[in-house]
Amino acid sequence: MPNGIRMWLITRYDDAREALADPRLRKDAAALREGLQRAVTTPDARVQPAELASHMLNSDPPDHTRLRRLVSKAFTPRAVERLRPRVEEIAAGLLDRMDGEVDLIDAFAYPLPMTVICELLGVPERDRDDLRAHLRELLARPFRAGDDPTERDRSVAGVVERFSALIEEKRAAPGDDILTGLVQARDQDDRLDDVELISTCFLLFLAGHETTVNLIGNAVLALLTHPDQRAELLGNPEVIDRAVEEFLRYDGPLNFAPQRVTGEEVTIAGVTIPAGELVAVAVSAADRDPAEFREPDRLDLTRDDGPHLAFGHGIHYCLGAPLARLEARIALARLFERFPEMSLAVQAEDLRWRPLPLLRALDRLPVRLGPDAG
Numbered sequence: 058m059p060n061g062i063r064m065w066l067i068t069r070y071d072d073a074r075e076a077l078a079d080p081r082l083r084k085d086a087a088a089l090r091e092g093l094q095r096a097v098t099t100p101d102a103r104v105q106p107a108e109l110a111s112h113m114l115n116s117d118p119p120d121h122t123r124l125r126r127l128v129s130k131a132f133t134p135r136a137v138e139r140l141r142p143r144v145e146e147i148a149a150g151l152l153d154r155m156d157g158e159v160d161l162i163d164a165f166a167y168p169l170p171m172t173v174i175c176e177l178l179g180v181p182e183r184d185r186d187d188l189r190a191h192l193r194e195l196l197a198r199p200f201r202a203g204d205d206p207t208e209r210d211r212s213v214a215g216v217v218e219r220f221s222a223l224i225e226e227k228r229a230a231p232g233d234d235i236l237t238g239l240v241q242a243r244d245q246d247d248r249l250d251d252v253e254l255i256s257t258c259f260l261l262f263l264a265g266h267e268t269t270v271n272l273i274g275n276a277v278l279a280l281l282t283h284p285d286q287r288a289e290l291l292g293n294p295e296v297i298d299r300a301v302e303e304f305l306r307y308d309g310p311l312n313f314a315p316q317r318v319t320g321e322e323v324t325i326a327g328v329t330i331p332a333g334e335l336v337a338v339a340v341s342a343a344d345r346d347p348a349e350f351r352e353p354d355r356l357d358l359t360r361d362d363g364p365h366l367a368f369g370h371g372i373h374y375c376l377g378a379p380l381a382r383l384e385a386r387i388a389l390a391r392l393f394e395r396f397p398e399m400s401l402a403v404q405a406e407d408l409r410w411r412p413l414p415l416l417r418a419l420d421r422l423p424v425r426l427g428p429d430a431g
């Protein structure tokens with residue numbers, strides 16, 4: 058990896074699907090930390106901060122089952138469907154404010170999922186920008202050459218402090234939100250400890266906004282650079298559900314699923330990986346595997362092969378998938394209804410991707426909203 062951490066990559070569809078559900082590839086936070094320490098190849102490399110790592114995505118059963126169950130009710134398809142009117146309202150409000158030429162990430166793709174996840178969690182508006190800034194720092198730091206470890210510790214401390222303060226507020230004044238539910242599970246039933254509580258807030262906040270923003274951004278870019286597919290969507294708006302699955306496959310938000318560690322020697326596709334090694338499943342590569350998808354490099358909104366692996370597979374299958382789908386379907390449908398003539402305001406080759414190995418994320422997406430705009 059660009060930050061000097063050595064990992065095995067699994068890239069074929071069948072191998073990837075099997076690996077994602079293989080219990081010998083462990084997620085346990087302590088085992089991962091040890092694996093990371095062994096995999097470090099340069100003095101610059103950093104391992105993930107222990108204070109924020111004790112969550113379901115870094116656990117095996119039974120801890121995984123316990124931590125996931127605490128919040129899973131809020132993310133079922135039925136619970137998420139109830140959010141539809143509010144997601145529509147947020148999307149409409151953002152579209153009303155757009156005019157002329159805008160950065161689509163900043164004006165639309167980012168604030169929509171960010172507002173939704175913050176309202177669900179109970180993160181007040183005054184904390185949102187600060188938390189985002191701290192998290193951006195935290196994500197970018199390990200990939201910056203010569204980064205100062207004390208600065209990284211400061212970013213971690215900033216995030217921990219913010220969430221601790223919020224937790225205290227929920228204790229004093231409970232709300233109808235996920236953070237309040239977690240605080241009550243901590244205080245009344247002792248179902249998770251303090252580090253798990255903060256880590257879970259961090260995971261839900263991060264996963265809830267840093268991913269869907271890229272699904273929307275990458276989908277808009279794909280439509281603006283494939284006029285035939287955009288015409289298909291404009292002509293048949295009912296293809297939106299299938300189209301979102303194709304956007305997830307074609308250019309999904311994650312390059313790979315966050316790493317696992319071999320709990321024992323494991324042989325995958327004839328390759329033996331020793332115990333204690335880090336393994337990343339490259340879902341982006343698997344989703345372009347010609348053995349699984351016909352003409353995998355072609356964007357085809359009506360394709361019926363798959364399913365894609367963009368949300369993972371097995372017990373860690375994305376908890377937020379129903380929410381991400383709802384947000385992306387509403388966002389893309391309403392955006393192209395409102396601005397059917399939208400076009401790129403720069404050359405596609407000049408667009409910059411954020412220098413993060415995990416995320417497939419545009420930095421900015423400048424667009425012209427209409428032919429007469431600007």
Ligand code: HEM
Pocket residue numbers: 077113114115125260261262264265266268269272309310311314315316340366367368369370372373374375376377378380381
């Ligand atoms: C398009 C957007 C999204 C994509 C592509 C995505 C992708 C993924 C993937 C691939 C995993 C599995 C990771 C692994 O096996 O290592 C995952 C897990 C997870 N995702 Fe998402 N995600 C998205 C949106 C969301 C949203 C909106 C939330 C809301 C909170 C969310 C919360 C989670 C959580 C909590 C997990 C951990 C589940 C577990 O360990 O049991 N995700 N996601």
